[in-house]
Amino acid sequence: MRNSGGKKYVTSLLPLQLGKKIQEEISDFELSRALPGKVWFPDDAEYRAQQAEYWLRQEAKDLHPNCRVTPASAEDVANTIKVVVSTNSAFAVKAGGHSSVSGASKIDEGVTIDMSSMSRVEVAHDQQSVLIGTRARWLDVYTALEQYGLSVSGSRASHVGVGGYVLGGGFSWFSNQNGWTCDMVSECGVVLANGTVVLASYAHHSDLFWALRGGGSSFGIVTSFKLPALKHPQVYGGPIAFDDNELNSVFASFEKLNREAHLDVHSSGYLSFAYDQRHKEVYNTFYLINSRGEASSPAFAGFLRTPSRFSHLRKMNMSTSAMETNHSNDPGYRESKLTLTFRNDAALMCDIHSIFTYFAGTVDYEPEGRLAMTFQPLTASHIAHSDNALGLSAKDAPLILLSVELRWSSKSTTEYFEDVVRRFYETMRTLLEENEALHPFVYLNYAARWQDPFAGYGVESVQRMKRVRKMYGPDSVFDILQPGAFKF
Template sequence: MSLSKSATILIILLNSLSIEATLPDINVVKSQLKQSGTCCSSLGYFLPGKVHYNLLTDLGYQNSLLSYWSQQEQSIHPACIVIPTSSNDVSLAVYVLNTAYSMSMRECQFAIRSAGHTPQAGAANIDGGITIDLQSLDEVTVSSDYGVASIGTGNRWGNIYPTLDALNLAMIGGRVSDVGVGGLMTGGGVSFFSGRYGFACDNVLNYEVVLASGAIVNANSTSNPSLYRALKGGSNNLGIITRFDVRLFSQGPFWGGTLTQPITNKDAVISFIANFTNSATYDPSAALITNFAWDNGIPLIIHDIEYTKPQPYPPIFSPLFALPQIDNTMRIAPLSSFTTEIAASSGPTTDGRSNLFATLTSTPSEAFMSAFYSLVDATVTSLSHVTDLLFTLTYQPLPYTLYSKSGATGGNVLGLDRFSADFVNALAVVSWALPSDDAVVYAAVQQLFEDGEALAKSMGVWNEFVYLNYAAQWQKPVSGYGETNRAFLEEVSMEVDPGGLFQTQVPGGFKLATG
């Protein structure tokens, strides 16, 4: 059930045509905006029943707000929430907002929201502005030859994988079932299958995207090729993606699960990660997420381990399983089983709480990983007064053999093609119960990562790449792409959005000039 070359070409040719958006005359829009005086009222006029205004009485508004992962995003109250059900709805909303922008109605700033899993306030929501909630764009359609899936940008992975599992198919996508498609795919996207196929963004054949003008276009290797490459890492800077057409491959159940170990294994585990990340011996079927987790100050080691073949206990993981264990859920199961397991291990304890990500990149140095662990442990101790603190330091391999696969599909803008070293991504996921502790936790974690970066530089292991999907609000992932890629993104932005709508009127996320 592999995708034939001719089928791929046919799909791209079909999708290379611009879709005719149904848009009103611009003078009608301007008249309505002047008459109503607000963008929300005008959006309600052009999109009846799809604009929600009131936190207290409107269930559409309430449900949208409560479906954000973090307390920080739930606490923000837009003037209205637009819930489109088609690409044409998105096109019309952007057309109205761009017209308002041309009329200097600056109060019409907006946010773009897929599933809303980025934790920081304002990433995918906006106080007093308009939030475009794409969650109803949840199409999952598999082509007749089983080679391509068309995925609506509002999907979560838990809605996609059961459909693919039933057909013994898979795609390069997220590893947690309640994470959204839109954010992950536009920021890179690491998968259990990335050792075989690279980043999720590099396995998109075609993007359907709404531009600032309201035009709906397709971007792929033959139509809008510059935009196509820019969207592979470009986040929310260039338009609103409404559909991803992605490459599928044959995949049945495979081996994986969660391995829990005592913290006394720490040094041996860090040594294992450093050796595992070596491209010369890397097993492309193996995937590893190692979590050093502190629950109210008590540390454990929790590994999410997958091997994308139905082979129990492959040799690559033998050193890890030789260490003392507390629990082990290893099994052969479909992809959705593992993504649901990871979501279940964290979701119920972090949903609706204050949450924070921060990240850095280094070469796989045992000395640095051990020293950074000590810095994290000290930070957790300093935050012992924070109510119900959950703190996780995650190490994830990013070997050259994984990220170098991007070149085979035309490249992306992440900037990793400048390098040939193996890397490890360090990620902090922090969760706590009370908003009153937000400031102290943010300050402590920011200081931790400033100290970690300084330490990595002093040890000669630091790398400037900052993975956008894990970045804290003070970090600058676009700068980490390198000046050549930033300049390329700015050039494409000027081509498709000459008025700068997505740079000035969408303040959330990491902007090209400042991110």
């Protein structure tokens, strides 16, 4: 992630000799005048309440903006960005606040634009599409749609917010048949760097529309997404756990599920491991879903034939599944996260599991600390539906996307735990490189702050994104004044 470094001025209306404090006071005054009743300061109860509404402790506790703005419409966002730019104020934008990268959705001493008032979920009259505010959480979306017998391609975890998830790509239970969630978006409401409000789609601002799908937050502030509504009464699936002596069979079944995904695009799953401090062992969970609600999918045959120690498969609503997968995703901790992408290979999964088991046993955990990792299939059918900035090609698939999470509580131990994660990463990367299995793709939504997701998008995709950014934000507002987001 590239930080903007020293202070840079974009379209300054202020003499450079003005002190920082005066500049901040002018910014606060102008924001309060432009958005009366929607700007909050550290002495305000609303400010303190919003400060706590983050998934991870490093965002909730460590960063303290000068003020928080809560726009209620795209026009409010436009007025906010005009003031921010004219006063050269650094800012961050918070949608769901679920990022593990400190500073991605909150800023220290600048302006945090909190989109919490923009969480609508509106079903079109013909029930063919859904308009979703960027701050909605996926549980809100699923719950609102289930009364119509509908769903959308969205996050598998309930607490995740819509905005950042979609801009980074978005894994869903519908990815095999429809691609990333960003590929399903038909329209985005966007506020540009100059305060202009536009609707980006295939028909209008198509270059911007392409860049927003996977390109992150470097092009504007997205206020809403339109997605096609899916007729979707229930899914079938749930968690299964296996004894360690069955893992070779499980890895082989995972490799086959990934390789043969085109035979049943409605079935998918992910395989997770976590270290149990109390019993000093690694436990596993394979979570499967058939999006048609079919219990007899051949895609799951290998897993279901393997003796399990626990199984809770049944028909359920998407909201139930999303809440269930969120149980291992508790808020309130510090966390470091990373990701790697590699060749679909059961033997490599076994080797990575061995490395994980070794590292997990050497960590000096805090109470309730946890090390976990997840294998997710990145199938050819998933990538084949892609029309976005991510730079992936179906000819490289199937691939496995690995994510690793280490959580703790104390700020004073952050350096130690981040070093643990970095060493684990280097060990796994070396293994994959030695086996010529490492793929350059780094999934933006899972990347560590020291990883560079855009380096894996490919030169052509990055150059195109740069052209789009220059076209829609020639002053590089979202590159310079928004320092916490990933840059290219």
